[in-house]
Amino acid sequence: MVGFAQAARWMLACASMTAGDVAVAANPARIVSLNLCTDEYLLLTAQRRQISSISRLGADPQETPLAGRARGLATNSGRLGDVIGQSPDLVLTMGEAPQDAALARRLGVRLVALPYPQSPADVAAQVRQVAALVGHVAAGDAFAAEVAALQHGVPAAPTDALMVGGGGLAPAMDGLAAAWLRLAGFRQRQSGPVAMEALLADPPPVLLVGRYRPGQVSQPQAWAQHPALARLPSRRITVDGRAFLCGGAAMPAEIRRLQQQFPAEIRRLQQKFPAEISRLQAAR
């Protein structure tokens, strides 16, 4: 709820970042997205014939759950210079890129660079904004409604939890991922690097680990496979790491899944976790 006033202020700020007219007579017909997160927004709100190309990440099922919608669409390298040849009438990206903005201005291309969202409300506002840009306001409203509906499914009391990403890094407690997890009833207990010893000495009731590119192992991904974690008594929940890459358009589905699959279990854990630990200790 806190977010909506923020989001409104923030939408105005975004509007001032667009190069060119916001209100156009016809809907854009050659939209290009250069960034995975805006790819997701576009795939949710635009019609296929409006999309000229999305970044190759958006069409990669290993990077986003929405890749199925991108089948048959052209992909680009994510660089503005490479897509100019497609004569786009709207280019979407996320994050500041002053060189791209300057280039777009010089070439007369309409570039909309969305800032990184800080909360689920920000995400809803961004989807609405993109929906308006592509001319399908209803899609944006539908998404915002989905997010609002999630508020109704939030458990009464949050469960103490820890989400850990690559290399033992925990997303910030006041950040986007933590905000989404709160909707699922989990309260992120720690930010930053997690010391494995500390984790084992004081385990959280729930440990959330993102599943991302399971066919690949790197040093950061190896952290979660450490043998010492095998004896962690926490309830381990695997979440879709791809959705958490952007923390954007793919999140509501994931949060809904978490709300539906674990509520009873979560309530039980909330009440019983301290007893659970002593039971395990007594059994040894």
Added chain:
Amino acid sequence: MLEAVALARPPMLEAVTLALQPGTLNGVIGPNGAGKTTLLKALAGLSGGPGQLLLDGKPFAPHPRRLAWLPASREAVWPMTAAALVALGLGPGAPPDPAAVSAALGACDAATLAGRPVSQLSTGERARVLLARALVARPGWLLLDEPIANLDPGHRLDVLALLRAEAARGAGVVLALHDLDLAARCDRLLLIDRGRLVADGPPAQVLSSANLADVFGVARGDGGWQRC
């Protein structure tokens, strides 16, 4: 006996067949670039190529007691003491023999240098220490590439006397040298010119005026050496 049978190292050295006797002092002489070092290395079994090298009738295999090689280079990378360096000449894994090390250093007039790091010695001092290394295992054959090059006249004579003594104890000595006066003191000379063995025999025969003129372009006169 150290025998070379059609020993060649193309393109530097054409085939050479000769037999060297133990207990003799043999000199290898010739102009710069003639192939002296190539011949010596081949006789020391250090290079591969056509021909055979036989020691006492059997194919040659290197060993510290069979043959010691002293290259012309005077470099010493590690600042170890002279005594430590000489001890290496006994061979890897050989038991320590401080008596042999002192004897070798003493014979080369380097006894006072025993405890000094070799990298701090003058070139001449280092040359004497390196020679001691070649002698320490009392090998049957000594092959030396320009062992007197950096030495003052007194030490040159000392080294030649030392090598003569080694020959007297039964070792076969082969050394490359430029000093033709000292070469005259050898038992046998091998004259190399442009990769070929052009003369082989006693110094009086090899150092003939014809050879001196043809190969070195010099003549010996009353006033010493002259260009001709």
Added chain:
Amino acid sequence: MKLALALLCLALALVSLAIGPVDLVAIHARDPDLARSLLLELRLPRAGLALAIGAGLGGAGAATQALLRNPLASPDVLGPSTGAALGAVLAGYFLGAGVIGMAAGGIIGALAALLLLLALAGAGAGSTRLVLAGVAVATLLGVAINLALGLAPSPFALYDLMTWLMGSLADRTLPQLLLAAPLILAGLALLVRAAPALDALALGEEVAQSLGIATASLNRRIIIAVALATGAGVAVAGSIGFIGLVVPHIVRPRVGHRPGAAILPAALAGAALLTAADIAVRLLPLDLKLGVLTALLGAPFFLWLILKGR
């Protein structure tokens, strides 16, 4: 001196085992099983790998300097470190091999780098050719790593590259220790056995040959041993520099400047130094990776060496 170094290693290892984010003694009081698990699964691999990898780097450094007859040489010159990093990256990113698979990939990478080195340098290569071929191999493999990480579209790729280049012993596992340590010790054993021949090499390759040493075969054996002693460590902990360069200089004067005799003391000193560095990394308030700390200590020492030698 070897006894003193060994005792120092033991003392530092005990200190390393005692340091950690949690108070093991307190944990032991309420849950002995957990305390044992933390000690065995987390602290022991860290301390053990610091000793093993440090020993491998120190011994290999001394052996490389002996083989190449150059006090400024180090194992990185010959290329096995880069090969190990490439092998681990390929195993993890493209074959999905798992943690032990990555370590095995690293070892295979180190050996592949040396085979490439031997092929480039030729069978009877002398030290100069070896150095040149080693630089070529290391450069080529470095490019290959960049290419591999560029082709693996993963947000972890850049983080991974940093870890490989800067080295770390954090959160290493017991299986990694049990894989790497025997290989490192095997490599060290080969190096120590070759120490007398490496001493004789101080007289030059020709003289060593005349003393009965097969120098071409010695080159090959030392290279394989160096690959074992360093490759396994890199595969598990990333690239840790300067130990192999610096440690031989500290111990060599104590063994009469004989380069081969320095190998075993250098291994012990390397083990002690890396363990001490790993302790420092955990005690310092800054967030330094292990390889960065060894470079911070080693680079000024290296400069001093160069200036002293002029």
